[in-house]
Amino acid sequence: MTETPARTFLMIGRPGTGKTTFLAALWSCLSDESNGGLTIEALPKDRQYLGQCAKAWLSGKTQGHTPARTFQQVEFSLKDSLTGGLADIVLPDMSGEVFDGHWKERYWEPDYDKLARNASGVMVFVHPQNWQDVRNLTDLAKGKHLIDDSQDLARTEEAPSPDRQENASPGQEPEIPFDHLKCSSQVVMVDLLQFLIDEPCHHKELKVSVIISAWDVVKNDNPEKCLKANMPLFHQFLVANSKRLDYRLFGVSAQGGDYDDAAKRNSLLEMNKPIEMCQVIDGAGEKTFLTSPLRWLMGLESS
Ligand SMILES: Nc1nc2c(ncn2[C@@H]2O[C@H](COP(=O)(O)OP(=O)(O)OP(=O)(O)O)[C@@H](O)[C@H]2O)c(=O)[nH]1
Numbered sequence: 001m002t003e004t005p006a007r008t009f010l011m012i013g014r015p016g017t018g019k020t021t022f023l024a025a026l027w028s029c030l031s032d033e034s035n036g037g038l039t040i041e042a043l044p045k046d047r048q049y050l051g052q053c054a055k056a057w058l059s060g061k062t063q064g065h066t067p068a069r070t071f072q073q074v075e076f077s078l079k080d081s082l083t084g085g086l087a088d089i090v091l092p093d094m095s096g097e098v099f100d101g102h103w104k105e106r107y108w109e110p111d112y113d114k115l116a117r118n119a120s121g122v123m124v125f126v127h128p129q130n131w132q133d134v135r136n137l138t139d140l141a142k143g144k145h146l147i148d149d150s151q152d153l154a155r156t157e158e159a160p161s162p163d164r165q166e167n168a169s170p171g172q173e174p175e176i177p178f179d180h181l182k183c184s185s186q187v188v189m190v191d192l193l194q195f196l197i198d199e200p201c202h203h204k205e206l207k208v209s210v211i212i213s214a215w216d217v218v219k220n221d222n223p224e225k226c227l228k229a230n231m232p233l234f235h236q237f238l239v240a241n242s243k244r245l246d247y248r249l250f251g252v253s254a255q256g257g258d259y260d261d262a263a264k265r266n267s268l269l270e271m272n273k274p275i276e277m278c279q280v281i282d283g284a285g286e287k288t289f290l291t292s293p294l295r296w297l298m299g300l301e302s303s
Pocket residue numbers: 013014015016017018019020021022062063064065066067094095096097125213214215216217252253254255256257258259
């Protein structure tokens with residue numbers, strides 16, 4: 001370990017956004033010289049968790065859902081082969097449910113509070129599945145007349161749900177109870193970043209790597225345009241706060257493809273080197289390295 005204090009980076013993302021898969025691929029590729037110039041300088045004392053993740057990743061198995069409340073404190077010591085600089089990194093892996101809990105409960109555990117206040121950078125994960133819950137005002141306006149037209153039909157055909165029955169009084173529209181977890185993911189992601197730059201952490205400046213994971217399923221060649229089109233509120237928040245959130249975007253395929261596609265999975269497992277399974281591009285769509293999101297947080301990439 002180096003004499004300078006370890007630097008803490010957070011990995012933030014809702015459930016199933018690719019956090020553990022990215023960590024598994026990153027850890028597995030840090031010994032490869034063609035990964036963009038970051039190599040392991042000293043092995044962590046506790047490698048069991050990283051070892052498990054890497055084993056699954058190398059054998060083409062999905063990472064299991066990270067259990068809620070389990071705090072995987074990942075720490076390693078890295079060397080930048082371009083400058084020879086050394087750095088100790090703390091990169092905890094947590095379940096997406098933990099972040100949903102922060103959003104819903106407006107509360108986090110003391111352990112996480114310490115990490116959040118110490119953090120000098122954040123990897124923010126979004127998955128194409130998160131886009132299904134994004135609606136813009138034009139969609140809503142278009143949808144409204146369809147709803148109006150079909151209301152009579154729906155009233156006759158649909159039995160009211162227990163929630164609706166409970167809350168409806170005669171002659172009134174039934175009330176649907178608010179469910180935090182059904183809110184649009186882009187609203188949740190904005191809020192999670194606001195916890196860091198506003199109450200309670202008040203970070204003046206944070207490096208941010210926004211990772212669009214499962215990039216192999218995205219039909220777009222430019223992560224910046226892709227985020228703008230699919231999570232416009234979140235994208236606008238990043239742009240508007242770019243003095244405090246010094247962000248870079250990446251499209252990352254840490255798994256290389258869908259494992260349910262047997263032919264694809266076999267072709268990935270037949271690659272000469274594991275690192276060839278991953279594809280990473282920067283915000284403008286240029287090919288880059290799996291380590292680039294981490295290098296950006298470490299200040300090793302030019303602004
Ligand atoms: N096609 C494709 N799927 C991916 C990729 N990376 C992750 N996935 C899939 O996305 C899902 C979630 O991945 P995880 O890495 O477990 O996500 P997570 O954020 O750690 O999830 P939690 O631990 O539940 O918070 C899994 O089904 C993965 O197989 C990728 O590069 N391509």
